[in-house]
Amino acid sequence: xxxxxxxxxxxxxxxxxxxxxxxxxxxxxxxxxxxxxxxxxxxxxxxxxxxxxxxxxxxxxxxxxxxxxxxxxxxxxxxxxxxxxxxxxxxxxxxxxxxxxxxxxxxxxxxxxxxxxxxxxxxxxxxxxxxxxxxxxxxxxxxxxxxxxxxxxxxxxxxxxxxxxxxxxxxxxxxxxxxxxxxxxxxxxxxxxxxxxxxxxxxxxxxxxxxxxxxxxxxxxxxxxxxxxxxxxxxxxxxxxxxxxxxxxxxxxxxxxxxxxxxxxxxxxxxxxxxxxxxxxxxxxxxxxxxxxxxxxxxxxxxxxxxxxxxxxxxxxxxxxxxxxxxxxxxxxxxxxxxxxxxxxxxxxxxxxxxxxxxxxxxxxxxxxxxxxxxxxxxxxxxxxxxxxxxxxxxxxxxxxxxxxxxxxxxxxxxxxxxxxxxxxxxxxxxxxxxxxxxxxxxxxxxxxxxxxxxxxxxxxxxxxxxxxxxxxxxxxxxxxxxxxxxxxxxxxxxxxxxxxxxxxxxxxxxxxxxxxxxxxxxxxx
Amino acid sequence: xxxxxxxxxxxxxxxxxxxxxxxxxxxxxxxxxxxxxxxxxxxxxxxxxxxxxxxxxxxxxxxxxxxxxxxxxxxxxxxxxxxxxxxxxxxxxxxxxxxxxxxxxxxxxxxxxxxxxxxxxxxxxxxxxxxxxxxxxxxxxxxxxxxxxxxxxxxxxxxxxxxxxxxxxxxxxxxxxxxxxxxxxxxxxxxxxxxxxxxxxxxxxxxxxxxxxxxxxxxxxxxxxxxxxxxxxxxxxxxxxxxxxxxxxxxxxxxxxxxxxxxxxxxxxxxxxxxxxxxxxxxxxxxxxxxxxxxxxxxxxxxxxxxxxxxxxxx
Numbered sequence: 001x002x003x004x005x006x007x008x009x010x011x012x013x014x015x016x017x018x019x020x021x022x023x024x025x026x027x028x029x030x031x032x033x034x035x036x037x038x039x040x041x042x043x044x045x046x047x048x049x050x051x052x053x054x055x056x057x058x059x060x061x062x063x064x065x066x067x068x069x070x071x072x073x074x075x076x077x078x079x080x081x082x083x084x085x086x087x088x089x090x091x092x093x094x095x096x097x098x099x100x101x102x103x104x105x106x107x108x109x110x111x112x113x114x115x116x117x118x119x120x121x122x123x124x125x126x127x128x129x130x131x132x133x134x135x136x137x138x139x140x141x142x143x144x145x146x147x148x149x150x151x152x153x154x155x156x157x158x159x160x161x162x163x164x165x166x167x168x169x170x171x172x173x174x175x176x177x178x179x180x181x182x183x184x185x186x187x188x189x190x191x192x193x194x195x196x197x198x199x200x201x202x203x204x205x206x207x208x209x210x211x212x213x214x215x216x217x218x219x220x221x222x223x224x225x226x227x228x229x230x231x232x233x234x235x236x237x238x239x240x241x242x243x244x245x246x247x248x249x250x251x252x253x254x255x256x257x258x259x260x261x262x263x264x265x266x267x268x269x270x271x272x273x274x275x276x277x278x279x280x281x282x283x284x285x286x287x288x289x290x291x292x293x294x295x296x297x298x299x300x301x302x303x304x305x306x307x308x309x310x311x312x313x314x315x316x317x318x319x320x321x322x323x324x325x326x327x328x329x330x331x332x333x334x335x336x337x338x339x340x341x342x343x344x345x346x347x348x349x350x351x352x353x354x355x356x357x358x359x360x361x362x363x364x365x366x367x368x369x370x371x372x373x374x375x376x377x378x379x380x381x382x383x384x385x386x387x388x389x390x391x392x393x394x395x396x397x398x399x400x401x402x403x404x405x406x407x408x409x410x411x412x413x414x415x416x417x418x419x420x421x422x423x424x425x426x427x428x429x430x431x432x433x434x435x436x437x438x439x440x441x442x443x444x445x446x447x448x449x450x451x452x453x454x455x456x457x458x459x460x461x462x463x464x465x466x467x468x469x470x471x472x473x474x475x476x477x478x479x480x481x482x483x484x485x486x487x488x489x490x491x492x493x494x495x496x497x498x499x500x501x502x503x504x505x506x507x508x509x510x511x512x513x514x515x516x517x518x519x520x521x522x523x524x525x526x
Numbered sequence: 527x528x529x530x531x532x533x534x535x536x537x538x539x540x541x542x543x544x545x546x547x548x549x550x551x552x553x554x555x556x557x558x559x560x561x562x563x564x565x566x567x568x569x570x571x572x573x574x575x576x577x578x579x580x581x582x583x584x585x586x587x588x589x590x591x592x593x594x595x596x597x598x599x600x601x602x603x604x605x606x607x608x609x610x611x612x613x614x615x616x617x618x619x620x621x622x623x624x625x626x627x628x629x630x631x632x633x634x635x636x637x638x639x640x641x642x643x644x645x646x647x648x649x650x651x652x653x654x655x656x657x658x659x660x661x662x663x664x665x666x667x668x669x670x671x672x673x674x675x676x677x678x679x680x681x682x683x684x685x686x687x688x689x690x691x692x693x694x695x696x697x698x699x700x701x702x703x704x705x706x707x708x709x710x711x712x713x714x715x716x717x718x719x720x721x722x723x724x725x726x727x728x729x730x731x732x733x734x735x736x737x738x739x740x741x742x743x744x745x746x747x748x749x750x751x752x753x754x755x756x757x758x759x760x761x762x763x764x765x766x767x768x769x770x771x772x773x774x775x776x777x778x779x780x781x782x783x784x785x786x787x788x789x790x791x792x793x794x795x796x797x798x799x800x801x802x803x804x805x806x807x808x809x810x811x812x813x814x815x816x817x818x819x820x821x822x823x824x825x826x827x828x829x830x831x832x833x834x835x836x837x838x839x840x841x
Contacts, residue, residue, distance in 0.1 A: 210611070249682045403557065
């Protein structure tokens with residue numbers, strides 16, 4: 001009897017103690033986020049806040065609010081407009097770019113932004129003998145590998161001399177790798193600069209608590225329009241389900257990359273859904289060097305056989321659009337809008353296969369479990385396998401973890417596979433075709449043309465577009481290239497991803513950019 | 527006793543060295559390298575080679591191992607590629623978060639488990655015993671990550687009593703009540719299975735002891751039942767309960783990986799998963815060696831505790 005007594009009494013005491021502890025702490029969790037402070041759910045902890053040192057979109061989302069580049073993308077487009085540079089001139093041969101810088105701009109540490117600072121930024125990345133080169137590595141420095149020399153003409157004028165004409169240069173300057181850092185802060189902090197970032201942007205760095213939050217606060221000395229919120233807090237929440245739960249519970253005000261299957265939970269009141277197609281293309285690399293896909297008709301048959309509408313609507317729940325060719329429509333100025341996607345036509349596919357004598361061919365298909373921009377690769381791969389089976393092709397899927405997958409695919413598919421999934425997000429219409437469709441970009445030459453596609457006409461057009469400095473001329477060349485590539489079908493063109501984001505209804509003035517960057521300076525929170 | 531502890535500590539050194547070799551080899555053998563992980567789509571052979579050189583990964587394997595080992599011995603675990611900060615800072619921060627979570631869960635599972643076991647045994651086949659046995663069965667069967675997600679849905683999303691995830695409130699907070707509020711769900715979810723196991727084994731250990739002659743003698747002498755159970759029986763049963771607790775401590779520590787993912791607890795389990803996916807070699811090696819060292823140390827502590835309780839176990 002005594003024992004039960006004690007247990008009951010003990011239990012009672014324990015429960016009371018627990019309840020009291022709760023009572024102390026049970027201030028309402030509801031509306032836990034203060035007004036004027038925007039809380040953003042990120043998909044991971046940033047690696048670094050040094051723009052030259054990072055490669056992930058997740059990190060870029062913070063960076064573009066703290067730093068600015070010489071150029072930037074005009075809101076809602078992928079066209080370049082002046083940023084920290086007010087204007088520029090390009091020499092007739094396309095190898096000299098002279099920028100007139102905005103005057104009176106200061107870094108958050110009070111030092112001047114000027115031509116010396118620009119030169120410091122590029123020398124740090126590109127010159128191995130620069131005293132601050134050891135603050136790297138700078139994995140995307142090759143974006144500026146065309147730069148031979150950066151020269152200070154006067155405090156507000158800086159000149160870049162290129163090795164050869166390189167039309168994507170202006171667009172690469174607008175990419176986060178080209179954001180300007182404070183030279184004094186880099187000198188003072190060395191390798192720790194990435195944790196103590198100093199730029200010129202509308203927000204300045206507040207604090208970084210590892211695995212918990214990165215806080216940026218309004219820069220009251222900003223040269224342009226001041227930011228709409230007092231502060232922005234970026235929270236890393238790696239698990240997608242937990243991110244959704246935080247959004248539903250009011251723990252964050254804004255989340256990006258909402259899983260397609262969770263979208264329906266945000267349809268009701270209290271939330272706003274934003275969508276924006278971006279410079280992304282999801283495709284299948286076909287091995288044009290050997291096996292059935294060496295025949296153009298078989299490659300076209302694959303394009304006809306795969307039901308892309310079903311993939312974007314059912315597998316991806318409408319979070320993507322059907323791709324027609326190698327260039328995403330987000331590059332509005334360079335996209336050939338007369339291009340029509342291959343329709344889903346199994347009969348035509350069967351006829352083409354018969355013509356090519358490839359009926360019943362057996363194919364090896366590399367699928368990844370997940371990776372940057374890969375959307376839902378296993379489900380998509382399975383759907384593709386079923387579509388190809390319907391026209392009599394036997395597809396064997398081999399699944400790899402992302403890094404292993406890249407290690408298999410990037411060196412080329414020869415002797416290993418007939419097809420592989422792939423996705424790219426780029427900032428200029430030049431990047432993807434130049435690195436993945438030219439004959440000069442076969443893997444043995446250091447490129448990403450893992451399916452060994454080669455067409456001299458395409459090579460010529462891409463080289464010409466890269467050196468043309470007139471945008472209309474470039475657009476014409478890219479449009480012509482898209483027609484040829486679509487006809488040759490070195491890839492199965494599958495989908496262009498629409499990035500999405502959910503905001504609570506306390507958030508106003510938010511929009512997504514086609515660049516996939518997250519500009520928050522105009523956002524207001526009630 | 528001092529000599530015994532020293533002997534055990536010395537014998538742990540080869541174990542730890544073996545672990546360093548195994549971890550190093552595994553990280554070297556798995557496909558993919560940090561440069562590919564960092565560069566993603568831009569991983570041309572040329573870029574990968576340059577970045578690997580910049581990261582100091584172009585030296586031969588054996589040479590890299592000894593450089594690393596030499597640095598670790600003097601306390602330098604290197605710098606993480608994926609987080610761009612010293613590995614040791616990250617490990618210590620993450621490990622203390624895991625210790626808080628696992629520690630609270632362990633205390634919960636030990637106290638509740640033993641209590642449930644004792645009550646069950648004292649009231650064998652009674653209503654309390656049956657109720658506890660049933661609850662324990664359910665507790666053991668439900669996967670903790672599933673339980674965690676259900677708890678989030680109920681207590682955080684629907685009722686809004688508790689925060690969904692994290693260790694501290696993102697704004698305000700940072701004090702002990704704030705920490706406790708964030709701890710309630712993950713610590714309970716993590717302790718459920720272990721509590722069940724401890725309860726079951728405590729029950730059978732107690733039943734075993736309660737059948738002994740000296741218990742009957744104690745009762746015959748008129749010792750109050752409470753003292754018979756808590757004083758005589760439980761004390762004897764602890765000898766077989768403590769090793770179970772040791773095993774459960776390890777279980778709680780490894781189970782923390784899932785719970786840390788679900789509740790975004792900034793612990794070392796989540797850190798290791800991320801680090802492996804990013805091929806962050808130094809962070810994985812440092813983390814695994816650190817956790818292994820703690821594990822070994824904990825085992826030694828359990829053995830010592832056991833020998834203190836039971837003089838028959840020779841030191």
